[in-house]
Amino acid sequence: MREIDSKIITETLSEMCIEANHYLTPDMEKALDNAEKSEISPLGKQVLGQLKENLRIAGSDTIPICQDTGMAVVFAEVGQDVHITGGTLTDAINEGVRKGYTEGFLRKSVVGDPLERVNTGDNTPAVIHYDIVPGDGLKLTLAPKGFGSENMSRIFMLKPAEGIEGVKNAVLTAVNDAGPNACPPMVVGVGIGGTFEKAALLSKKALLRPAGEHSDIPYVKELEEELLTRINKSGIGPGGLGGRITAMAVNVLTYPTHIAGLPVAVNICCHVNRHSVREL
Amino acid sequence: MDKKISMPLSKEDALSLNCGDYVYLTGTIYTARDAAHKRMYEALRKGEALPIDIKGQTIYYMGPSPAREGRPIGSAGPTTASRMDKYAPELLDLGLIGMIGKGKRTQEVKDAMIRNGAVYFAAVGGAGALLSKCIISSEVVAYDDLGTEAIRKLEVKDLPVIVVIDHTGKDLYIESQKQYREE
Numbered sequence: 001m002r003e004i005d006s007k008i009i010t011e012t013l014s015e016m017c018i019e020a021n022h023y024l025t026p027d028m029e030k031a032l033d034n035a036e037k038s039e040i041s042p043l044g045k046q047v048l049g050q051l052k053e054n055l056r057i058a059g060s061d062t063i064p065i066c067q068d069t070g071m072a073v074v075f076a077e078v079g080q081d082v083h084i085t086g087g088t089l090t091d092a093i094n095e096g097v098r099k100g101y102t103e104g105f106l107r108k109s110v111v112g113d114p115l116e117r118v119n120t121g122d123n124t125p126a127v128i129h130y131d132i133v134p135g136d137g138l139k140l141t142l143a144p145k146g147f148g149s150e151n152m153s154r155i156f157m158l159k160p161a162e163g164i165e166g167v168k169n170a171v172l173t174a175v176n177d178a179g180p181n182a183c184p185p186m187v188v189g190v191g192i193g194g195t196f197e198k199a200a201l202l203s204k205k206a207l208l209r210p211a212g213e214h215s216d217i218p219y220v221k222e223l224e225e226e227l228l229t230r231i232n233k234s235g236i237g238p239g240g241l242g243g244r245i246t247a248m249a250v251n252v253l254t255y256p257t258h259i260a261g262l263p264v265a266v267n268i269c270c271h272v273n274r275h276s277v278r279e280l
Numbered sequence: 281m282d283k284k285i286s287m288p289l290s291k292e293d294a295l296s297l298n299c300g301d302y303v304y305l306t307g308t309i310y311t312a313r314d315a316a317h318k319r320m321y322e323a324l325r326k327g328e329a330l331p332i333d334i335k336g337q338t339i340y341y342m343g344p345s346p347a348r349e350g351r352p353i354g355s356a357g358p359t360t361a362s363r364m365d366k367y368a369p370e371l372l373d374l375g376l377i378g379m380i381g382k383g384k385r386t387q388e389v390k391d392a393m394i395r396n397g398a399v400y401f402a403a404v405g406g407a408g409a410l411l412s413k414c415i416i417s418s419e420v421v422a423y424d425d426l427g428t429e430a431i432r433k434l435e436v437k438d439l440p441v442i443v444v445i446d447h448t449g450k451d452l453y454i455e456s457q458k459q460y461r462e463e
Binding site for chain 2: 058062180181183242
């Protein structure tokens, strides 16, 4: 049984919050470069140029890429041979978010109750998804999620008879309805199958896959490519101001489902598709 | 066409701006987003005065990240305007002349803009670091307890925005999507 001190988890999470909000992963930077090269709309190209300049300023001057530094979504893959010492894992993660958002001058965007709506003042609590995995490691993935795009995400409980065409229509409907509100160019995470909540979780996890990488399942890869092409024919464009680059990637994850169902969740992320990964 | 415009926005300038104009704003604007709008709405229901005189002013739908030492503000990009659609027509009827945000507006907002000769600008969503460089000063003027959602008075210099809906109700999002849509 390996022991991990909760203080190390807190420190690590805190650093991850600051890192993710100031630097995008290389795949996202590359996706923006490609988008700027491919865009034919002059205004669209200008918007993409501003987004690249924005990334440069964020890194060099330590200003968050976006003022919406998100609600902290944490995926924790906990080895079953790990024992956390000095407190609970959940407390350690929330303490890391508290520290990172306070010391990193990140925006506190969380209200303690969805209807009473009083800001918690430290961006906690995080939304934490735990997976128990073999081994004695602890893998933490932080994905701060902005709500401009989160608000445009959807779930569709399709009938099995609607099949793959139904899935395509669902994704295209969600993207079209999102339009300029979701800060395009977007990354689109799609979860197909499972149950109502499993599909939603898959769609969130799909956003973690690097832009430009595809599913290992041949038909899913084809689906991703077709959806990206069709989304980019929508005309929405960068900033919603018209153009050919509305999305930079469509990532699909699937899971077994019930004989009666075909859940499809579409989690839309803006171009600030942030994540930070650490293994302890 | 690129234009430089002084803020507060004059009635003449508001009427001269057309859907699709790329504009640099310099001068005074205010910030307010969800919670501040809700409070202003409740103040009006109770017959109370608004905490700022919005006549002839422009509201930037924005809640900044905290400023680091020596800086006026943190990251400062636009938030989705549609969440303010419930409140905007009444504020426009009270004299609000400009709004800066991102995303679609309802027909009710467009009607109020046409009625009052107002303009809706979009700033580039997710460019908060870049846009913060155009903000010279920031001062909380109301609802301090709301934190990032407080009402702030900003002095801006050459803040880059695009006229998305002009005083005739013409909507760049609709026009430009049609232009680039492929079947």
